[in-house]
Amino acid sequence: MWYTTSQQDQQSFAFAGYILEPDSNLCLITACDLGTRLNVTNGSVGLATLHPNLIATISDVIALDDRSSFYPSRLQHVPGPKFDHYLNLIDQGGLCLATWNVLTLNFPGAKSMLALELKRFGVAVAGVTEARLIGNDSEDISEGYHLIWSDDQRTKTNEVALVLDSRTRRSLLSYEQISDRILTAQIQHKHGKWTIIVCYAPTNQASDEVKDCFYAPLSSILEKVSPHDVLTLLGDFNGTVRDTDGVWNSVLGPVKPDCLNETRLRLLQLCNMHDLVITNILFQRKEVHKYTWYSNDGRTRKMLDYIIVSRRWRSSITNCRTYRSAELGNTDHRLVVSNLRLHLKAQKSDHRPPKLDLNNLTDSNTRQVYAVSISNRFDCLGQISESEEAWQLFKDGVLLLAESTIGRLKPRKNFLDIAGNSRYY
Incomplete structure (x- = not known):
């Protein structure tokens, strides 16, 4: 916060998008519309009338003023793609999806390193969690990739991001930064639309209020998705599933959860409610190709990052596994890659x-x-x-x-x- 104690500043006025409202001997700066004109009842206000401490910090105020980070979020529309730019999801080989908890992208060269690793594995669409980038924005990074991210400017943690290659970027219809934990995007393909949701769920140690603030909006978003859309969820859900007997057959296929805690149970209930399938365990894989997180002790390992699709498009996932060779900074998570290829059948x-x-x-x-x-x-x-x-x-x-x-x-x-x-x- 910034204050002014000068008696000359005891009038409400607007400067650089902020209002100083008189309150006894203090004036608290609050955010307002940037288009507000600079005037007061007795005339214009200049820098000379401001308190010296306020003048010293005014540049920081303007730099921190990122309107896109204030919630509720706004749907960002992009120019509609031409038909020639629509994705063809029935091509031979399909399209590679990925999700990766990178811990941070807020260090020099991190975005370029991420692009290089994704290109090495042929990934077209990637959901990134814990990007730790400031604000809600998008930019082109190296190797033809485009990065869209969402965060909470107050905490600067738990950010999610979406990475699209040049071909997928041309087919992008819109995206929306719901919160620092949820980001949605819609892509046009030749047979319909593809809805992508990037998520970062709270851990099991988080309070029930924090968990409800994540799962309630996510469930609301899923209800609004058209049943004709190809639906994909990418992200770190902080819940593990293992091979045991079975209650959640429709969600997990042959693999069932073990020792359910609250976070795992919430994830499975969400999938069951909205007809979703976790693809990480649909295929027989070696144990090293299943686990997505490894502890520093070298022994503890879990499956926390998932690629989830609607049950209608379950047959379109042809492969899903983790890659241990993918490296980025000090992340202890593994890259999860899945192949998507639509199998359409005439009615x-x-x-x-x-x-x-x-x-x-x-x-x-x-x-x-x-x-x-x-x-x-x-x-x-x-x-x-x-x-x-x-x-x-x-x-x-x-x-x-x-x-x-x-x-x-x-x-x-x-x-x-x-x-x-x-x-x-």
Whole structure:
């Protein structure tokens, strides 16, 4: 906080986006709109009227004023991609996703090192936790990657970030920094939209209030996602799952949780509520390729970082494992990489018979035969008391007689002419 004790400053005024409000002998600086004009009731206020201590700190005030970090967050729209830039998620080999707790990106060269490691493993989209970058912003980093991050400017911890390669960046529709623990983005692909959520869950030692502040907004976001979207969650959920017997079959597949604590239980309940599947344990892997966190004692290891998808797109995940060779600073977490390739299946349509050939009714003989057939067929309808039964008999009879007397159109066959154009006959 900054204060002024001069009697000349005891009037409310605006300077560089901040208001000084008189309160006895002190004036507290509070944030206001940057567009506020610089004036007071008795005239303009200049630097000379400010307290010397306030003048010395005014540059720091302006530097710390990052409007995008104030919540509630705002949805950031980007220019819509052209159709040629839509992602093709059914390509051979698919697209690589990753999640990584890097502990910090707030040291020289960290962003470039992150880009190099992601490029080495062919990662197109990566969710980064504990980035520890200040403010809510986005920028291009090396190797063609684009970095978007979100944090709480008050604590400067628990930040999440999203890294996109150049191809995915062109397909980005919008992104939203929900909080310092949740960031969402929407990407356009050739068959629909892809919603990505980057998360950093509280640890088991956190209070229930902190956990509720994370899981309640996350659940609300998941409810708003369209069921047609490809949904992916990337991040550090601070909960472990292991191989034992099974209650959470729909969430974990063949792998079940062991010794559930509150954090693990919240994660599994969230997945079960919103039809999500944890992909880390869908495939048979060596133990060293499952664990994502290793303690400094060299013996304790856990699975904390997950790539989670909606159950509808479970078959689109073709691989998921950790890579021990990925290194960045002093992080004790491993890079988790998964392959996403959509498997689309055309819906089976009900077979419909060809339409009736109504052109045959232009022939007088055909019209007469049809009229006589209808008259003879439905002389007995007056004896039926139930209207539903009468309507069903009438409908079936008309269609049957029309098909036998009028006939149906022949189905058209498709062929290619000499020029390669599609024709019908």
